[in-house]
Amino acid sequence: MNIDVQKMGRVAVLMGGTSAEREVSLMSGRGVLAALRSRGVDAHAFDPAERDMGELRREGFARCFITLHGRHGEDGTVQGALELLGIPYTGPGVLASAIAMDKVMTKRMWIAEGLPTPRYVCLTPEQQTHERLRAVPDTLGLPLIVKPPHEGSSIGVSKVNGYSDMQAAVALSARYEPEVLCEEFIEGEEVTCPVLGTGAEARALPVIRIEAPNGAYDYQNKYFTDEVKYHCPSGLPEAEEREIQRLVLASYRALGCRGWGRADLMIRASDRKPFLLEINTSPGMTGHSLVPMSARAAGLSYEDLCLLLLAGAALDSTAGTLAGGAQ
Incomplete structure (x- = not known):
């Protein structure tokens, strides 16, 4: 990998x-910012909750690394603002981000x-x-x-075991948005698989198998405990790993994704059939995050991944070209 850091210019890491x-x-x-600076990139933190997006142009930023998660960051809105500002x-891009953020549209x-993908019912407030x-x-069944159709990180998600649990589960989800997504539960193993690249050049990284305490891969266990076990290499049969990677690439391309993403799946225990749950277009890059873990298994360090x-980085009109002199 040969990337000319000098051509990157002034870089904003969008966070918060x-x-x-x-x-x-x-x-x-914070992780991405430190990694880029360690490689000599002129990188700066930028929080859209505290600063006007127009300052990106006024301060001469040449490109943005998006580490925003969820609404107003992963849903096409920030991407649209950057398109208008002309900052890669x-x-x-805008459309793929908006679709992927909406679990029902996905x-x-x-x-x-x-x-x-698991069967589902979407409920409007009425x-x-x-x-x-x-x-x-x-x-x-x-x-x-x-769960809420537009949230991530397992926020607002409930597992309903009986009819009497439905009301509370829907009420929790509705705290985050009016519509509620109800989804068939797939009993089995949870896996995730990142993708890097664009179009025909996109490639799936190694699959990660997730083993959570009592099957509870929730917000707390994702980010604030060390109780979850991540297996990478996954330990799955080679044919299963290849099929998951094939499905993930197909799901990524179907939505028109580029740059990177990470798809989450369940493997049904009864017949080992994989089901796509969702795709993340601005995946986590924390110490517990899964894309860096998979990248390491493929021989790519956290710093090299960030670089x-x-x-x-691209605009929709230039997405077919890898910028920055990468070989």
């Missing part, structure tokens, strides 16, 4: 923001492409009546998952 994932974003941003950025796209909630388990992602 206004979403429910602000604290995680700050952790990601890491990760997918499912619709994947289903249209023939990709496996549909969240006692009678309708009792009908959802009849459609999807029990247990099932209830490679920054080199690929």
